[in-house]
Amino acid sequence: MVSKALSKYVQSLHQKKYRQRHGAFLVEGGKSVLELLSSDLETEHVLVTAEFASQNRAQLPERLALVIATEYELTQLGTLATNNTALAVARLPQEKALSPTLPQSGLLLALDEVRDPGNLGTLLRLADWYGLPGVVLSPGCADPYSPKTVSATMGAFARVQLWERDLTAWLPTLAPGTGIFGADLEGDNVHRLTLRPSGVLVMGSESHGLTPAVEGCLTRRLHIPRGTSGGAESLNVAISAAILLDNFFRNQ
């Protein structure tokens, strides 16, 4: 049985305004909730169906105020079309310090106005796959803690370090010599370069690419070669990022 107060609280977290006010966000679906519980994030509430509870007892700590709910209740409370497993409320993590020398020891991903929650989620999943030290988001990006983004990360939300920075202010503060890479149709062919995973890879918005001021901060423009008889004008931002990251990590 879900109390009225808890229902109201959970539903308020569909909106960014209330996520910020309460410092909390929603995690939906059994797989994502288990990822949350095995992470360093702080969990406020866990709501599960009786069936999910009995199947995952070992992973659902006793000490947590587990609320047993029906599939109907979970679906009503959340944003998924249906939810017959679990839903949780987690605390928004505190942003850690972002050292200007971090990009010397690993490759950071920086996202410039990536507005689609699905694309953002896929990019965070990629960052998790490659074990990047983190992702820097411009203020114009989709909210990484919106239910849609969290869901699209397939659990990566619980592991990937995030920072919000005005990229044109932040990029110039990096240590001199830091590679700042971006995709550009006129850039260098990535197949002819030997890239190593350090520096910053900046990816632009779905429809407009990098903003000119951010583009001005790049130290190297990278180009993904198209097939010789290829027709498409461009690739999706997450697809481009994946190909570029594979090119950085192939020479590890």
Next chain:
Amino acid sequence: MVSKALSKYVQSLHQKKYRQRHGAFLVEGGKSVLELLSSDLETEHVLVTAEFASQNRAQLPERLALVIATEYELTQLGTLATNNTALAVARLPQEKALSPTLPQSGLLLALDEVRDPGNLGTLLRLADWYGLPGVVLSPGCADPYSPKTVSATMGAFARVQLWERDLTAWLPTLAPGTGIFGADLEGDNVHRLTLRPSGVLVMGSESHGLTPAVEGCLTRRLHIPRGTSGGAESLNVAISAAILLDNFFRNQ
């Protein structure tokens, strides 16, 4: 002004059953409609707003029965949240012959039960980018002519050759020696191979990977290395396909 009969016809094409009955499909949004008009596909109807018509007169052939519609009408007729540009009805293309030796001269993409229209669209856009000779879909894949897929292809629907085949029946008919590749966590590291774009690359469903019978047809299993500190268990199917295709095309 859109006639009642045309409205009814256009709206029926939201459903696969009627697309098949009428041999036609919907193309929504100005960019996609212009891609359609510059392709070899046959167009039945073009509905445009007056503004879009005046901005694109050169690309909207006179001979076509252009219907001028309001933004409200286009939005009502289609599936997009809003449409203030154009909507068209195109004939479903005739499937061309699929020669068993085609994969010797180029790399075909084969999709095994890819059910998400957005993923399918992104995969077709990728096939277009690399100029693949075509894509073979198992009967369990999403409909490539659903409005969502067409929209996600970003114009590639008008250029990429498609075939529907039962993969377990089709793959064994290929010429002996044809490479049949698939992704597998236990496969060979793609960074250590020199792949060339010929053969068939088979990609499996979002949640289940390749069906066992299809997996049994592979001649080589490929593995995309994860970052040494990576956390994610898997990559999205379109992301994996992109990384693999880049590895096939880098040695062109």
